[in-house]
Amino acid sequence: MEEQTQQRNMKAVFTVVERGQGKSYWVRIGVGFVNRDGSLNLNLDAMPTNGKLQVRDWESYDRRGDAPAADGSQSTPPAPRPKPRPQPSASPADAPF
Numbered sequence: 001m002e003e004q005t006q007q008r009n010m011k012a013v014f015t016v017v018e019r020g021q022g023k024s025y026w027v028r029i030g031v032g033f034v035n036r037d038g039s040l041n042l043n044l045d046a047m048p049t050n051g052k053l054q055v056r057d058w059e060s061y062d063r064r065g066d067a068p069a070a071d072g073s074q075s076t077p078p079a080p081r082p083k084p085r086p087q088p089s090a091s092p093a094d095a096p097f
Helices: 004-009
Strands: 010-020 023-034 042-043 054-057
Touching: 010 042
Parallel strands: none
Antiparallel strands: 010 023, 010 054, 023 042
């Protein structure tokens, strides 16, 4: 019972980053807690560059769509990691001294 009450008082704090062409990304930057008087305490791990915060109800990891199943398997395979770009080899002629 106490866990449900505590979870109901928890909030997730996001900032929305606009990337142009109608694309935006929600970046989680902290957590919030609702006090008995209805006020909020926000603990930020980062500062939004646009000055805007979105405070939403806490959603536990197992309720999100990208969470693994209870048996440890994932419903959809993870996206492949991008291949690293090849680094140019440094030659003695490129040395700064």
